[in-house]
Amino acid sequence: MTKNYRIGQIVPSSNTTMETEIPAMLRLREQVRPERFTFHSARMRMKHVNKDELAAMDAQSDRCALELSDARVDVLGYACLVAIMAMGRGYHRQSESRLRAATESNLGAAPVVTSAGALVDALRVIGARRIALVAPYMVPLTKMVVDYIEHEGFEVVDWRALEIPDNLEVGRHDPRELPGIVAGMNTDGVDAIVLSACVQMPSLAAIAQVEAATGKPVVTAAVATTFAMLGALGLEQVVPGAGALLSGAYSTVREGGLR
The missing domain is CATH 3.40.50.12500 (Rossmann fold)
Structure with a gap:
């Protein structure tokens, strides 16, 4: 039986790439593995990549996590590396924990991946x-x-x-x-x-x-985020044509190792 997964992404409002590259990689994976994916996004306002706009944008991430948990996504990715890193060393751990707690508060608990982490x-x-x-x-x-x-x-x-x-x-x-x-x-x-x-x-x-x-x-x-999302779902981290990390050589989950 084919299992379907909902991929949630928190993206900057001006981001046009994560909603193309992440689906592209997972569509490639669908050619060699049975799982299927749908994609769902929530947006944080940001147009210019500077520290002030990044901080203001990050403050919107809790709202986005709640919105995506309304859709009961299976994994949630925070898709802005520099926004996390500009908030201070090690901040990805704090962000991931806080956003997961937001999904839990909405009875839609989902693992959270940040592109920085x-x-x-x-x-x-x-x-x-x-x-x-x-x-x-x-x-x-x-x-x-x-x-x-x-x-x-x-x-x-x-x-x-x-x-x-x-x-x-x-x-x-x-x-x-x-x-x-x-x-x-x-x-x-x-x-x-x-x-x-x-x-x-x-x-x-x-x-x-x-x-x-x-x-x-x-x-x-983007490749690292895909690797982390697949791992959080308990799926083998393999995508053809996406480089060494997703070749299968580094997968921490065996084929068939579903949650």
Whole structure:
């Protein structure tokens, strides 16, 4: 019997990528596994990627969690990495706990994944210690992201800030430019490449090319979020064509290991 899952996402109002890349990956998974997925979103207002707008946006996340729990989603993803990281070191743990409590208060308890927590957890899963990172943010916000990740125990050997302040423009960034950006970075001795430290910057189409060119596993915020969502659902974390993390080699759930 095919089982259906409802995927809930809390997204910035200007985000146009998580509602394309997450479904794209799970549709690919549907070609090789029996589970099926539907997608449901709630939005937080944000247009410009700066610390003040991010903080104001994060304050709306509890409302979004309640709204999604009305739909009785099976897992809830907070789809804005930098909003979490800009709130201070380790904040993803506080956010995940608070938002899950919001769903429980509405009698619609669901596991909560943040893209920030998913990324650092994914790096641990693949055994990475030294990484290179690409982000679309302005330099000050990118430094916050680097500090957040390093506080979690990783060394960011090299990073690039693409300095795109408007979130809609981040969503329009051409993923075909990413391999060239990575080619100009110091990736010698790194264990993994974070190709997009942002769920809004499209990257899925470039993952295979960058892995082939560098010989390194490539992780993105969207891929890490998908990995974490599947794990929270008790489903094997495998998606064809989405890079090493979702190849099945790192799955923490065996095939058939449903909740």
